[in-house]
Amino acid sequence: MGSEILRPPGHDRSPSTIELPAPTAWPIVSAFGLTLVFAGLVTSASVSILGAILAIAGCVGWFREVLPHEKHESVQVEERVPVVATSRPEVTQVRWMTEELHRARLPLEIYPISAGIKGGLAGSVAMAVLAVMYGIISGHGVWYPINLLSAGFFPARTTVEQIAAFHWDALIIATIIHLLCSVLVGLLYGVALPMFPRHPVLLGGAIAPVLWSGLLHSILDAINPVLNQRIDWLWFVLSQIGFGVVAGIVVSRQTRVHTWQSLPLGVRAGIEVSGRVHQDNEDGH
Amino acid sequence: MSTDAIALPGTGLASRPIVVRLHEWVTTVDHKRLGILYIIYALVFLLIAGIEAIVIRIQLIRPHNDFVSPQVFNRMFTMHGTTMIFFVVMPVLFGFANYLLPLMIGARDMAFPRLNAFSFWMTAFGGLLLYFSLVGANGLYGAGNAPDVGWFAYAPLTSQTFSLGHSTDFWILGILVSGFGSIGVAINIVSTVICMRCPGMTLAKMPLFAWLNFVMAGLVILAVSPLTAAQIMLLVDRYLGGHFFDTQAGGSAVMWMHFFWIFGHPEVYVLVLPAFAFVSEIVPVFSRKPIFGYSVMVGATVAIGFISMSVWAHHMFTVGMGANANTFFVLSTMAIAVPTGIKIFNWLATMWGGKIDFKTPMLFCIAFLFQFLVAGLTGVMLGTAPFNWHLGNSYFVVAHFHYVIVGGILFALFGAFYYWFPKMSGKMYNETLGKLHFWLFFIGFHLTFDFMHIPGLLGMPRRIYTYEPGRGWDTWNLIVTIGVFFQAAGILVFLGNFIWSYFRGESVGSDPWDAWTLEWSTNSPPPVYNFATIPEVKSRRPLWDLKHPDDPD
Incomplete structure (x- = not known):
């Protein structure tokens, strides 16, 4: 049942390599250039000129890495993946409150x-x-x-x-x-x-x-x-x-009345939500 | 506890030359490495801004003190405030968001990895530009070096007439540059949350951490943009003959206040929403209960996002805006207390009846709850215009916002450090040192900021260089300064604990807290691709479902 709820990493057949965005120096070059452009306002025009050159170079390099196709690198997938487990497997049900609900949303x-x-x-x-x-x-x-x-x-x-x-x-x-x-x-x-x-x-x-x-x-x-x-x-x-x-x-x-906490927001708001109530009733909710 | 034991990925890489490893960090577009860069960068600035705070407090420890000159004192409180807000708290929160968001929503990276790197470096260079003023701003005018106009830099102090040299320019440009980085990372967070969630993770199943950071990022985009515009206008005023904020030429000094605070107050929520995010993840795990009222928590977060854009002028009650404006901003300020109060109640309700484990992250979160409540209450007091007229610009205000930022945000942040350090490093911190840090910082915080309210009530103005004896302020200031040294000791224990634990700490598995969100399903530290196969979830607690297949959510 657990695997139906969440497919844990590695439990399925995972690929041997994964494509990820390639490392690049152009963002730092662009950022440094842009900073120098501003720094030149309070230091020297030559600093701004240098910054502009760096910023343009950074942008050009950056664009060439993503256009027309983003540059990727292949990363080897590790063989060992963690097993999701707990030292507290037992769950106590609050049956004294209700026999109907899977989860008790208090107050009932x-x-x-x-x-x-x-x-x-x-x-x-x-x-x-x-x-x-x-x-x-x-x-x-x-x-x-x-x-x-x-x-x-x-x-x-x-x-x-x-x-x-x-x-x-x-x-x-x-x-x-x-x-x-x-x-x-x-x-x-x-x-x-x-x-x-x-x-x-x-x-x-x-x-x-x-x-x-x-x-x-x-x-x-x-x-x-x-x-x-x-x-x-x-x-x-x-x-x-x-x-x-x-x-x-x-x-x-x-006389107390039941809360509607277990119902979806749409139902509580009186909005027609197709299928939702039917599905919940089938599940015993 | 998890029963697995995972070897650190990349074991053996440490033998490579340092230049190669540095190159990897500089050119990285991996959200985890960028997150760590943000965090380390912020910690360095935390030390710097902390030293500035110590200088301020030593100067005020007794009447007629002259530990530093009045000029240096002005620079210290300006740099302390600016650094803490823009170069400590914002970057460190961006760092945690960067590191954790893709892991929590089952993604391999942020939506725009290169923009992510660009944003970090803009933030980093912004901070360096600000501090370059120490050597670069000492111009021909003998006007001093570091900025000295206060962290909100009211006009006309920032005009050429009152601010000679380039110190104010460095303040403007440093924040302007880092502002581009903030907007970049905010766009990335919004895009990531909208587009990169794993199969099955609807918005209603998303961890609260992601929700809160999503709203925070929206606020950054809305709030930082006016500040950036105002900084450019101020530059125009100073160098191109503009008169935006020059009252003698038809401009308006009050307009700067509006521009600054329409950034400044949402900024408080930019900082505190991620702190709420930490608490919303830590409290359930250490109470062994799901978060109480998930839907209401999300609703309250969105409500805070909206209302926070309409409260800015409660910083300006003493300006004389008129009764209608005052009334509106009093009411909107009161209104924002409602969703915030809902959150406090929901965290308490999460703990109520839970099996609470008083580990260090939980201690910091519990302290956060009560301290942030007090901060909120003094906030409501100051949000009442007549009360504010009496105590505006006093040390009561200073105590209030430090209660928010230190007692609230920083405590939650420390909790986050302890909670996710095992995930980031693969090592467990030393619990004894963690608790020592907590108690030192807790005592120091309360010595400093509880007692700081009192001189404020007695009329001590903020930013005062020194004071006459016999006004009833002396003892309180002495206690406040003593508390700072407790806090500094706590910070040193914190840093020492993490450095020692990183190199010598016990290795942990992927899930040391028996937690329920996706980041705990992958290795510690996670591999560069996060998940070998993208997970598919069917509830808000996917790891609970896996661990309890007979009783899924």
Whole structure:
């Protein structure tokens, strides 16, 4: 079977001599001449003249070696050729993953995009509930966390009273920020969770919120200074965990779909590729 | 490991007269010999440029130092930068591409063997012309010898008014001449990849090494041409009364910047794509896994090729291009981080779950991964225009691009040296010395370039000759210079290891790493014709198929 896959050098009947391009001095002569042409610009005209002569001679000699027929030399083929072999001939098959594929292209299944969107939206509700609870418990009211989220857009509202009051524009901006971020993070969960198949809720509910909170902690002063000054990090982390647990549970309960990695690009792109799918199916791919 | 033991081809040839052997090397059109010539040439210039770097760092080791004069200092950083980019890294990468490409794609030689030889000699003579300035440029004006205008030679420093004598002319001509060689070798690589692949090797089955060098060669053709044009324009300015870059006569100094950086930034990718190629071959073999996401790696490479042509002016944020231009180049710079990041993830995913063998080539590749990541992150920082306004032309920039070129490219290059040295020489290097080299260079690199960021953040400008004490720069500069000596020691161990191993090393078979690409199926070193019969492949890992006939890819 191996010889069908690659015909190793020497395994077939190889020729005793091989024709190769003959060595020649004309390239170096041409290159040296051309260099002298340029060097003459900063030294002496005679250097350029000498260079031009050499370059022309090099070109003429070169052309005469390739026109009308390229000059070759015969090289004797060595008798000894290496045997392609390995000290690791055994191959362990990953049959526990699949019985169908010759090569497992992991992951075999992923969550659909809709799973990430659903998870993000569900997580956004949980996070909103926790944030509003914080507003009520802290005594600032339900609009306080909403206004804080959109505070970067309204730098004039700096006092606690202003931030605790209802503003329809702040509500719209905060809702957009909240939904957009939630859906994007939900999509990220949808992509990442198959890589951690054993503990999806741990990833969603603990690891990711802590990482996300750490990242925000380092950059929040730049993107929303008002929120950075007033944020209660304990509640923030709790709301992130709430988001993560709910999003993780929702995403992990969705039905996975097979990836198309084993299919050729043309098929995945929906382009008609004659014969390819049929051939792959015959091979059991 | 391979079980065969192959005698070195050409055994007994060493007894021939040295003149005959020299003649063979000078007249050779064999891609392997030309590859080795490129590599040796680059190593010689690496030593020269390394010495220049040591001079720079000794000068900056303490405040008010006068180890060299300000004039010599200017020449040192100009020659160091120019040499490292044009006469070390580019040639050595061309050398590896020359040597390995035909072997990897199952060809007997490059598409144009004579053009290949011509290209090498143009590159070589370009470097010699640049260094001839040391004796040839000391003109009547007492203007000094070697070029001193910096490696990007901004106008109006290069005008006759500010650059007397011929030093700048030698800089222009040296790069111009080597540029012809670069374009020649790029045409050869593109043609070879398109036309010379063995039967069965479709583009989708081609080794990533070939893909990356293919894109690199395309970039060379696109990027070096504007530089060559700009060099000719500068010559016209200097000697024929042109005013391309003369602002007082209606020209534009900023136009030189655009010409230079539309070469200069793709050039970074010209240098780093072959480094990616090395890592893409070494990491799978030493992780005992196929590369993760081959198709995505190819796509990311092509994407880098395209995007890299649209980021050049992020070198010019401090010029004052206007908000629209700044915004465009910030966004394009951010965009190029995406395919580059994909590559980093794919290399990590290749290692993930693999049976990693921490041999010297793999150590260098692992270090490359993390150092190049840091280099990319500081690149994103500098690609943000407001940040760049604060730190442009500071030592932070110097630290960033040395992180790219040394921490990224040079580390991958060292990995490549260790990985393919057995193929090129038929001898195995000394693993202990290889690891000593790694650790010396690793420590030296981090001492130098980690700590170099800090004086940059504290306001130390690049190219400064000396500085006042008490600015908080002193200790950092001392540490940075100490690191250089660790790196120099590492380089000496590296050279000593290879010289010793070449003459005294243990002979190896054709496939010491149990690898999967075609070059490992032929003798070490390969015969002049590469393969007695042209191979035919049916997968991306043809040697895997041969070694595991019951489980082919």
